[in-house]
Amino acid sequence: MERYENAFLAACAAVLVIFLCALGYSSVAMGVHLPSRSGMIYCGAGQKLRMVLRKTPPFDHTGVQEIAPGKYQAVVIAKTWAFTPDEIDLPLGAEVRFVATSADVTHGFFIVGTRVNMMLIPGQISEFDYRFTKPGEYLLICHEYCGNLHHTMSGKVVVK
């Protein structure tokens, strides 16, 4: 019986290692990256984060900007219970960098039907690169509980 036991354990270990290699491959070779460290917003004692954001680039100018030919940057601030801006218009097929943060509590930033899925944490900058390949109107929602009107916090991304 010990033979079966060892064979089972070896097979289990092999499956897990193969899965992990697949994840490594998707990350390194296919470039499917997670949000990572993208900088912080310094807010001194007695200062309000909301006020600091108004003077901190890029959050002093929210909305979509073309930063290079065919490359766009969408800057969004989340605050209970709305995104600023709540509509993001993007051209089809363009490379987009979402840069977002929270002005108060922890929020979520999730564009339904895509893998644009980030947490927005006060004091931290969240960044994610994405390319929309299908035109249409996408639903943007806050998917982290942020107070009693959390379920009204949404926006849209229009791709055409």
Place this chain on the structure above:
Amino acid sequence: MSTAIVSEPSGFALPQGQLNVIRWNIYFGFAVLAIGVIMGLGQALNYAQVDVVQYYPVVKSYYQGLTIHGVFNALVLTTAFANGFIALTTARGLGRKLNNALLHAAFWTLLIGSLLAACAMFADKASVLYTFYAPLEAHWTFYLGLALVVVSTWITSAAQLVALRGWRKDHPGERVPLLAFMSIATYVMWDIASVGLAVEVVVFLLPWSLGLLPGVDPMLDRTLFWFTGHPIVYFWLLPIYVSWYGLIPKQSGGVLFSDTLTRVAFILFILLVPVGFHHQFVDPGVSQGLKFTVAALTFAIFFPSLMTAFSVMYALEIGGRRRGGSGLVGWFFRIPWSDPSVAAQVLAMIAFLLGGISGLMNASYNMNMEIHNTAFVPGHFHMTIGCAVALSYMGIAYWLIPYLERRELWSPRLARFQAFLYFFGIMIFSHGLMAGGMEGMPRRTDMVHASYGLAAWKIPGIMTGVGGSLMFASAMLFFFILVMTIVAGKRTQPHDLPFSATVQAPATIGWQPRLDQLSYWVLASVVLVIAVYGPFILGHFPPRLTTAGLLYP
């Protein structure tokens, strides 16, 4: 061939006073579960666009109900059940009683802590969900109460370790009985894992809620939370593993195969504590390297559960074959399905297979972006905690309550029906949540009042509501059977725990006795924790407590 039993063989019976504390813990746990599932019905129906929470007394919002549901079911019930059940298996495993004063202190600490937290939640002063997520701010009684809940587990752990020390003095050179080893290892794992939550609450949130600190560092606080927030899953699960390894083989007419394999599985849970960052895969402020490292560690901690699948399934197979089952799968139908305690726990194991696989999907690094914070996540963890753990609690209760009350189970047939109803309910419920999650349906959102919604969420939402209602009905049936057993069950003679035997006895020579030296494994675990969390914590030192709170509501 099976001679080595996992417990101390003297037929030791616990003194009645000790059994009483254990009983209070179990009953208190089930009492809060009753409130928790009433809240849960509201959440399940909410996905189906039915608002029953508006008719609930006291509860003012979906999120208040959800907070009560999470705190009661995931924190208070689990702690109460473990404090009671694992105290019993430790004492019986070692064949000596635990320190009575410590067990009483643990119970009262848990009770007072739970009531403090309950007051804050029912007064709607703590609708911050069970994950806290500062800078949402709750009333200080909420934080103090939950800190006391954690302290109660430390007191229980101390009672176990004192008993182990006494046992070792009386039994030099002997192996720690397996039932006691598993029980003590469960709490040792938790002692390490709970430090994150304790620091978050005692050092940051409690003083902050009392106005002693100017703000919080949300990134640091959520990291401390998830340091505990993932291993807490194993604190829920391991008491169930104690039953699956130590008792179910006996209950199903089989034996446990390997003593060593079982001990190694529990040791791996102690070793691989630092996996919490996998709840933060889409967080800013955490490097991709750290995230991938933790993904690998999470895959590693899946391994002892695969070991468990082997051991427990083999034990069941031995039972099924001894009872006349044959063929590749024939044995499965011959395990004693008529015993509600076995039926409930085997169904729980099946749910755990699916729960474990969906958990591996959550933990799969960049795949997490597809499902993070969608309904897929509660779909997953209701199959683990909501079924593998909760249905096993019910299965254990079907022998434990008769054992504690010295009465027969009232209507085993109804109990068996209850277990199957719960299982089918959760399959529909979790399928709904996971299917909705794949379509981007969010979790923790009041869907009835949401300002948005997709057509693709409709049918998954209805399945969630239907499955949740079946689970609710089954849970109510469970409480009914418990009450009837306590008041109307036929009186019986006292009997022992249904603990199992192993095919292979624990070795007393060679390397294996070293497995019992928990201090080695604790040391290794602490080193790994420092390696994974050290750099991150140093990067947040001193903490920048500048984010003011949003006092809730």
